[in-house]
Amino acid sequence: MVEKTPKLDFFTYVALIIGIVVVGFPILYAIIAATLPLEEVSKVPMPLIPGDQLLVNIKEAWTRGDLGTQLFNSFVMASGITIGKIVVSLFGAFSIVYFDYRFRTLVFATVFCTLMLPVEVRIVPTYEMAANLFGPLQGVWNALGLDSIISWFAGHDIEVNLELSLLDSYAGLILPLTASATCTFLFRQFFLTIPEELCEAAKMDGASPMTFFWKILVPLSKTNIAALVVIEFVYGWNQYLWPLLITTNQKMTTAVIGLQHLIPSPEDPPNWHIAMAGTLLVVLPPVLVVLFMQRWFVKGLVEREK
Amino acid sequence: MLRKRSYFKSKGLAYFLVLPQIIITATFFYWPAIRGIVSSFMRSDPFGLKSTFIWFDNYINLFKDPLYLKSIGITLMFSGSVALLSISCGLFLASMANRALRFTALTRTLLIWPYAVAPAISGILWLFLLHPSYGVVAIWLNRVFGLNWNPLLSSRDAMLMVVLASSWKNISYNFVFFLAGLQAIPKSLIEAAAMDGASPFRRFWSITFPLLSPTMFFVTVMTIIFSFFESFGVIHAVTQGGPGGSTNILVYKVYQDGFIGLNLGSSSAQSVVLMLLIVFITILQFKFVERKVQYTG
Numbered sequence: 001m002v003e004k005t006p007k008l009d010f011f012t013y014v015a016l017i018i019g020i021v022v023v024g025f026p027i028l029y030a031i032i033a034a035t036l037p038l039e040e041v042s043k044v045p046m047p048l049i050p051g052d053q054l055l056v057n058i059k060e061a062w063t064r065g066d067l068g069t070q071l072f073n074s075f076v077m078a079s080g081i082t083i084g085k086i087v088v089s090l091f092g093a094f095s096i097v098y099f100d101y102r103f104r105t106l107v108f109a110t111v112f113c114t115l116m117l118p119v120e121v122r123i124v125p126t127y128e129m130a131a132n133l134f135g136p137l138q139g140v141w142n143a144l145g146l147d148s149i150i151s152w153f154a155g156h157d158i159e160v161n162l163e164l165s166l167l168d169s170y171a172g173l174i175l176p177l178t179a180s181a182t183c184t185f186l187f188r189q190f191f192l193t194i195p196e197e198l199c200e201a202a203k204m205d206g207a208s209p210m211t212f213f214w215k216i217l218v219p220l221s222k223t224n225i226a227a228l229v230v231i232e233f234v235y236g237w238n239q240y241l242w243p244l245l246i247t248t249n250q251k252m253t254t255a256v257i258g259l260q261h262l263i264p265s266p267e268d269p270p271n272w273h274i275a276m277a278g279t280l281l282v283v284l285p286p287v288l289v290v291l292f293m294q295r296w297f298v299k300g301l302v303e304r305e306k
Numbered sequence: 307m308l309r310k311r312s313y314f315k316s317k318g319l320a321y322f323l324v325l326p327q328i329i330i331t332a333t334f335f336y337w338p339a340i341r342g343i344v345s346s347f348m349r350s351d352p353f354g355l356k357s358t359f360i361w362f363d364n365y366i367n368l369f370k371d372p373l374y375l376k377s378i379g380i381t382l383m384f385s386g387s388v389a390l391l392s393i394s395c396g397l398f399l400a401s402m403a404n405r406a407l408r409f410t411a412l413t414r415t416l417l418i419w420p421y422a423v424a425p426a427i428s429g430i431l432w433l434f435l436l437h438p439s440y441g442v443v444a445i446w447l448n449r450v451f452g453l454n455w456n457p458l459l460s461s462r463d464a465m466l467m468v469v470l471a472s473s474w475k476n477i478s479y480n481f482v483f484f485l486a487g488l489q490a491i492p493k494s495l496i497e498a499a500a501m502d503g504a505s506p507f508r509r510f511w512s513i514t515f516p517l518l519s520p521t522m523f524f525v526t527v528m529t530i531i532f533s534f535f536e537s538f539g540v541i542h543a544v545t546q547g548g549p550g551g552s553t554n555i556l557v558y559k560v561y562q563d564g565f566i567g568l569n570l571g572s573s574s575a576q577s578v579v580l581m582l583l584i585v586f587i588t589i590l591q592f593k594f595v596e597r598k599v600q601y602t603g
Contacts, residue, residue, distance in 0.1 A: 099320030125338035238424035240539035286422035
């Protein structure tokens with residue numbers, strides 16, 4: 001502090017405490033609700049003193065919402081997206097920075113432009129693509145009239161249908177969200193700051209490109225990787241639109257989507273205690289990741305957007 | 307483009323390494339985007355069996371549709387309110403946390419976690435708080451202000467609810483950036499101004515605030531992108547565009563018309579409009595990044 005400003009200091013702390021309480025209130029309220037039995041939670045207004053039903057409610061939410069399966073799906077999806085994005089981007093950035101080829105700039109521009117194509121603006125065609133990965137191939141097939149050629153050879157009518165659906169599959173949940181312009185961009189920026197001499201020395205020692213990649217580049221990128229692990233895990237866990245579209249089977253959906261079934265509709269008894277117990281379970285993993293890896297998370301977030 | 311002077315020569319390997327990224331990008335980004343653009347110029351029958359090329363009819367119909375125009379208005383109001391609320395709260399809390407020297411790390415921990423809450427869940431939490439029959443905040447509002455608060459029936463209340471849920475989630479994100487921006491401002495500048503007798507408020511408005519303007523711009527752009535696209539989860543989980551279409555923001559309407567209404571032509575045209583919008587925002591962002599580089603360099 002530059003000078004003594006006791007009044008302003010007091011105001012600072014009061015404002016911060018109020019801010020923290022206001023920001024924390026929704027989750028605090030959810031925690032209290034999750035500990036109460038039905039007759040308490042449906043009292044108007046709900047008491048603000050926690051009850052002792054937390055474990056009972058969690059168990060109820062777990063079975064009613066099939067949360068075990070869905071949390072597992074969320075976990076697979078979030079980890080798949082995280083690992084996929086980081087691996088694909090590391091390779092991509094390595095190729096763009098450490099090799100010289102004609103289409104390098106084009107490749108980078110192609111990847112970079114996807115920043116402007118969030119899944120929300122290409123909902124229907126991306127869904128069609130996932131519903132049948134071979135759709136475009138089938139189009140080519142039909143355009144070339146290959147069916148009739150085959151039929152002519154075979155002497156009877158043959159129709160070829162190419163189909164590979166990603167609906168209700170882990171691949172479908174993960175793959176379309178795996179390419180990432182921001183990760184590639186971040187790794188590229190970082191690689192560009194690595195001294196030239198390292199690569200020179202590695203080459204002089206006769207290291208192959210992949211040896212250089214695994215032994216030098218990846219260890220040097222550890223901090224960046226850690227930061228991206230946090231950000232992408234939270235991103236993957238919290239995805240909404242894509243899993244909503246691509247999964248129809250309750251067993252394949254993610255926890256964030258599945259939670260909706262626990263929210264009482266006007267006709268149901270007001271089972272908000274169950275809904276909130278479920279909410280806590282679904283919120284917990286990403287919140288823990290952010291809190292425990294705060295240092296990397298902030299670093300990654302601030303650097304990523306620069 | 308920037309490049310290294312020292313590089314490897316094996317072109318085959320270079321293409322092989324970048325191939326996964328290219329395949330995924332082409333399959334799930336470019337092909338669908340192109341398909342979307344093409345079908346925005348087509349009219350197809352409900353079964354998707356026949357489609358005819360109709361030039362700009364989808365777009366013309368779109369901008370003649372009062373529901374679409376209403377959705378544009380709703381989106382602007384929604385994004386504007388979310389930006390105003392979450393940016394002002396984020397900036398206020400960050401400057402307070404920055405002042406509270408000893409507790410910066412602790413306050414950061416206590417304010418950062420809503421970032422990890424999914425937008426849809428943020429919506430559910432706020433629905434519980436603002437539920438007309440059970441929500442503690444709703445009951446309090448009704449008792450203290452004598453309001454007839456009901457976000458399930460009233461358009462105005464529903465809008466307020468989704469704005470609150472989206473802003474709440476976004477405060478922590480903005481807070482992180484503002485705090486980082488504030489901590490990057492050289493202490494010597496502030497001290498020099500203090501020695502010249504500038505009060506803390508004066509210092510904030512004349513020094514901190516202008517130096518923070520690049521962060522401010524960035525945060526504004528990101529908040530608008532968030533409220534345009536990611537708040538889909540809030541809307542879908544809580545109001546489903548209702549009541550009476552009062553929270554039907556553009557991205558929800560794309561989904562509704564495309565997936566529920568199966569009006570592919572119109573939905574595609576709406577997607578293209580959104581795509582153009584985000585291209586515009588991204589260009590804006592880049593102009594700003596360039597300026598910022600000159601600024602600090």
